[in-house]
Amino acid sequence: MPRRAQVRRPMRPENVHQARLLKLLRDDGPRSRAELGDAVALSKTKVALELDRLVELGLVVGAGLAESRGGRRSSIVQLAPTLRFLAVDIGATSVDVAVTDGRLQVLEHLREPMDVRRGPMPVLDLVLDLVGKLRASGAADDVHGVGVGVPGPVSFREGVPVVPPIMPGWDHFPVRETIGQALGCPVLVDNDANIMALGELHAGTARSVHDFLFVKVGTGIGCGIVVEGSVYRGMSGSAGDIGHMSVEDDGPVCTCGRTGCLEARFGGAALARDAETAARSGRSSLLADRLAEAGALSAADVAVAAASGDPVAVDLVREGGQRLGRVLASLVSFFNPGMVVIGGGVAGLGHALLAEVRGVVYRRSLPLATGNLPIVLSELGADAGIVGGARLISDHVLSA
């Protein structure tokens, strides 16, 4: 088998029946033809016809015979084992690229530090480099599409970031087109919180939940809104942009240029800033030692300090959790979700953060909205953006 970049349009399903069959095989794994027929409520002949065509298209392969259900044994089919999706997770301070199989299982995962503020060219060059490495290893031969997450608002239709506050130089940069032309396959670009929400929906804690919020607290703060199992993006694609919701009348100047934003108070960047101030002022010897050692502090340092009982760090987590909780209390009253999942780097603050957020939400939201509301930490953690990116593009590619 030749191990070189293949530039050709991958095969796609031709009708809604084929699309449904492919998604069943993606989500449930190998199935007998009989089981698939039951699941899609099509006649035996029709299912056989569509499956045969999917085999011809190279999307499905046979996988032996099923146990007998009384009559002739039905043959098992599965997604072609060569089928691959790429997921790209562009964060504020790193780039992740991974390749998955058709069932969205991660096969290889590469991660490099990178400052997104360096602008689109160096970042996308790194992305393509990492893809090249995956291809060189043979893991990414039969790529059917790429799902890309970026930490800012995105025009989903056009595949471009739109005035992203923490991504200077990226405004309207043709991310989808650039990657699509380099790799010769379908590409979708979305806000990272939306993608992480899809990850939790596919393989994380929100698997059985149709309407939920995924709150990402990383360097920035964002929210993925899932309505009836699909990401709700709003009129211009900015739905869920809660980082710039106003939580106070003044406060620190935000990356967006205004004051009073949630993100300016409790993003990872804000937390690092407040921790450094505390370290320099001598209020926390633990944080001061860490600052002297590393030259800078991060949200992760605050998490470690809080876990070991440092009172300044504990206060930072408590105060941030209160602010986040107030915003979420409003959103819970408004949206009445079935679950709230908290993820992203600052979710590393863990149960201390969760306890604060829960306290405020359960106290300030309507009882009817909080009666059965789980507020939980992301199950996938750092992998949410990868699984979600693969899910995003596979939903697209496996549609008719």
Added chain:
Amino acid sequence: MPRRAQVRRPMRPENVHQARLLKLLRDDGPRSRAELGDAVALSKTKVALELDRLVELGLVVGAGLAESRGGRRSSIVQLAPTLRFLAVDIGATSVDVAVTDGRLQVLEHLREPMDVRRGPMPVLDLVLDLVGKLRASGAADDVHGVGVGVPGPVSFREGVPVVPPIMPGWDHFPVRETIGQALGCPVLVDNDANIMALGELHAGTARSVHDFLFVKVGTGIGCGIVVEGSVYRGMSGSAGDIGHMSVEDDGPVCTCGRTGCLEARFGGAALARDAETAARSGRSSLLADRLAEAGALSAADVAVAAASGDPVAVDLVREGGQRLGRVLASLVSFFNPGMVVIGGGVAGLGHALLAEVRGVVYRRSLPLATGNLPIVLSELGADAGIVGGARLISDHVLSA
């Protein structure tokens, strides 16, 4: 034709094709069989079959011949002219009952003052009385269903109000069952803001908008959320309950028992209370005169006083608009709607209120979310709850 209450199950469409045809006839009016065939993308034979069946069911009738499109003239069909829906709008201080034809045009509309706090029995007795009057006039013979709005949270599935703050005595009262048993036809019960949103979607300012917010500011404050042309109700039916979102750390005690709620600051009841306080303190002679005359003040009095330039009334509107605006700014950032419609009694404050709300939202929400965002007053005004009630039940009854 006998003019008495008929208790029988009305006919319903038998499949999705019939349902689509009926909704087209409801929304677009009489159409030729040829036009309907084009619209639903079914074969001529299949459309003829389904329409013939709808005629047999008494839901559709012939209405002459269309202009020729080149060949034989196609016959025109329309919804049966006897088809009727009832809409019931239970407000905090009044009850509206109306009957519409199949196209949701209001034929007769009765309104009686009634305090919802008197509890379900007297209020629903009045509702059934008013329905009786409509029936006695012959306007409501062939009723296919009833859509009911109430000013509080509703479990839509069960058709009961759930812990509604301004409706003491109504918690879990079987509203749907009571009306359904009395009238012998399908009944749906929903929160009034959801129903008013449906009204604007059907025949008001949001006709061409798929994702929007309808903000009702009456005695209480609520919000109808429309996603892809359908009301989004959330996990337990309380989505859009923004009246009890916290806007300050203390403030007046709310009907829900907590402090800091938006509604306790700027519902119609709060506005009337603040106006009476101002009148009694001698700060506004205009409001004092009106109070002496009427014995009590309402939000409508504030509107009149503000329109004639009374500075206290103008301040009340301005301050209320600011508070409402701040909440809406957050919701606009979160939900990125295509439109915000403001309705309900306090919308009578009109353009002064609108100007305040717009100012705050455009200043405090993300530019990407406000770029093309119309913030407008309800077009249907007091009729939004009636048209919406009819739309709610017709969507249900005309479904397969």
